[in-house]
Amino acid sequence: LYQSVKLLYVVGILCTYALQFYVPAEIIIPFAVSQVSKRWALPLDLSIRIAMVCLTCE
Numbered sequence: 001l002y003q004s005v006k007l008l009y010v011v012g013i014l015c016t017y018a019l020q021f022y023v024p025a026e027i028i029i030p031f032a033v034s035q036v037s038k039r040w041a042l043p044l045d046l047s048i049r050i051a052m053v054c055l056t057c058e
Contacts, residue, residue, distance in 0.1 A: 021052045 029048055033041045 018049070018053050021049065024052065025049060 025048065029045050032044055032048060036044055
C-alpha cells in the first residue's frame with residue numbers, strides 16, 4: 001500500500017509541477033515571442049517553459 005501511495009504521489013507531482021508557471025509564462029512568453037519571427041515562436045515558447053521548470057528543480 002505504501003509503495004502505491006508513493007507512486008501516486010510522484011505521478012501527481014510530475015503532472016502538476018509545471019502548472020505553477022502558468023502565470024509567469026503568460027506574462028513572459030507573449031513578449032518574448034513578439035520579438036522573434038513566426039518560425040521561432042513555438043521553439044522559443046517551449047524553451048522558456050522548459051527553462052523555467054529546469055531552473056527551479058533541485
